[in-house]
Amino acid sequence: xxxxxxxxxxxxxxxxxxxxxxxxxxxxxIAGPEVANCLSGIFEAxxxxxxxxxxxxxxxxxxASVFPGHLLFDASAPQLPCQxxxxxxxxxxxKSPLAEIHLPGSQALAEAALDxxxxxxxxxxxxxxxxxxxxxxxRIDLTEAEAVLGLIDAGSEGEFDVALHQLxxxxxxxxxxxxxxxxxxxxxxxxxxxxxxxxxxxxSNRELFEVLNKTQDEISKLLAQMNSRTVVRETIRVVFCGSxxxxxxxxxxxxxxxxxxxxxxxxxxxxxxxxTLDLDRIYCELVDTAGVAREDGSEPIMxxxxxxxxxxxxxADIQLFCLDASRxxxxxxxxxxxxxxxxxxxxxxxxxxxxxxxPHHARLAQRPGVICTSSHSGVxxxxxxxxxxxxxxxxxxxxxxxxxCTAVRCRESLQQASEAVLRASAVAERGLGHExxxxxxxxALDGLGQVVxxxxxxxxxxxxxxxxxxxx
Numbered sequence: 001x002x003x004x005x006x007x008x009x010x011x012x013x014x015x016x017x018x019x020x021x022x023x024x025x026x027x028x029x030i031a032g033p034e035v036a037n038c039l040s041g042i043f044e045a046x047x048x049x050x051x052x053x054x055x056x057x058x059x060x061x062x063x064a065s066v067f068p069g070h071l072l073f074d075a076s077a078p079q080l081p082c083q084x085x086x087x088x089x090x091x092x093x094x095k096s097p098l099a100e101i102h103l104p105g106s107q108a109l110a111e112a113a114l115d116x117x118x119x120x121x122x123x124x125x126x127x128x129x130x131x132x133x134x135x136x137x138x139r140i141d142l143t144e145a146e147a148v149l150g151l152i153d154a155g156s157e158g159e160f161d162v163a164l165h166q167l168x169x170x171x172x173x174x175x176x177x178x179x180x181x182x183x184x185x186x187x188x189x190x191x192x193x194x195x196x197x198x199x200x201x202x203x204s205n206r207e208l209f210e211v212l213n214k215t216q217d218e219i220s221k222l223l224a225q226m227n228s229r230t231v232v233r234e235t236i237r238v239v240f241c242g243s244x245x246x247x248x249x250x251x252x253x254x255x256x257x258x259x260x261x262x263x264x265x266x267x268x269x270x271x272x273x274x275x276t277l278d279l280d281r282i283y284c285e286l287v288d289t290a291g292v293a294r295e296d297g298s299e300p301i302m303x304x305x306x307x308x309x310x311x312x313x314x315x316a317d318i319q320l321f322c323l324d325a326s327r328x329x330x331x332x333x334x335x336x337x338x339x340x341x342x343x344x345x346x347x348x349x350x351x352x353x354x355x356x357x358x359p360h361h362a363r364l365a366q367r368p369g370v371i372c373t374s375s376h377s378g379v380x381x382x383x384x385x386x387x388x389x390x391x392x393x394x395x396x397x398x399x400x401x402x403x404x405c406t407a408v409r410c411r412e413s414l415q416q417a418s419e420a421v422l423r424a425s426a427v428a429e430r431g432l433g434h435e436x437x438x439x440x441x442x443x444a445l446d447g448l449g450q451v452v453x454x455x456x457x458x459x460x461x462x463x464x465x466x467x468x469x470x471x472x
Contacts, residue, residue, distance in 0.1 A: 128468025150403030244291030
């Protein structure tokens, strides 16, 4: 089941395939055996005139084609110009007839067109059902299906590149090669067992060790790739830090139009706040933290606030180290400036509309990359946004990585395969018989099969495809 819809591929489904809201184009996607019959009742091609002409045109179409035309609403409604992209046979993404109706980018028009389609023997698709059909038809494997979700949810160019690499077979290719190698080895072992009485050796122990060791090395590399931070990276975290009352919350609010509590009293921020920062379609997570207290506070809530701040700074990809331009630096701030930061750090002066004429401030302000800002006047805020964007784009992403949902799902299966191959090597080394080696290789094949979806359960598919939006 997918939601309340069973895994049926013999009915025809439709959905709006573009995101909600204004756009240059809206797309209605239709897939299933009744696509042509549906289109014959709602679409008229420019090159076809008269009753039944469009139906004849579609029935004669043998290859993917594009037809300009218009949708046929009721007689009181004006004709709606559109383009029809039509795949008439199994050479489509879902391995069934498929069509896309391309309309002007209006949400109201798209919804009206979808209602028209669903009124002609077509049901609304469930979330992820188009991609599910592609998987069930063998067009893509599970890692590639999850890459589609990764592309939709990508919050940065790095995440987009990782998902695109995975969609192109960056993970399924190595897994498929591992499975093919183990299947070939298993076939040789079983052939040797069939001819055991005739003393025919189809694979030597030396060859068996080489295959198992090579396989183990490659599985270990895939596991290391999935466990590395760059593989499962979520949106880049940009964390404010600094002494209490330097203006972090005011600057946070200025950048994200947020609701961080502002006050002249030190220690106003006790918890941390997060918001998504849109930097011209490059997204990062902006985090406001409690100011670092210089005194040794024993108040439990202050201790907890400082612990939360320390934890957020440990998880930061980029730190925004805020300094109050209206006063001299304190000892802690000077110590921090003298230390080499563990992660990427930007120095940001706040309250620059009240900047004190201090030599130290003047020298710092001349450093490359130091931004002077004022939450009150807005000075420097746009420059800060641009600098953050440049730094976010510079954070390395591993193009050969794995999208988060795949890494979470597949670690256990890969670990199972790795342990099975290790046991197979140990059995072979101790000479306990090729029957036991073959048994362990089958376990390893099951683990690898779960990664790409050669072995799956309904619960697994439900868990994966329920995360998709409708239309994908």
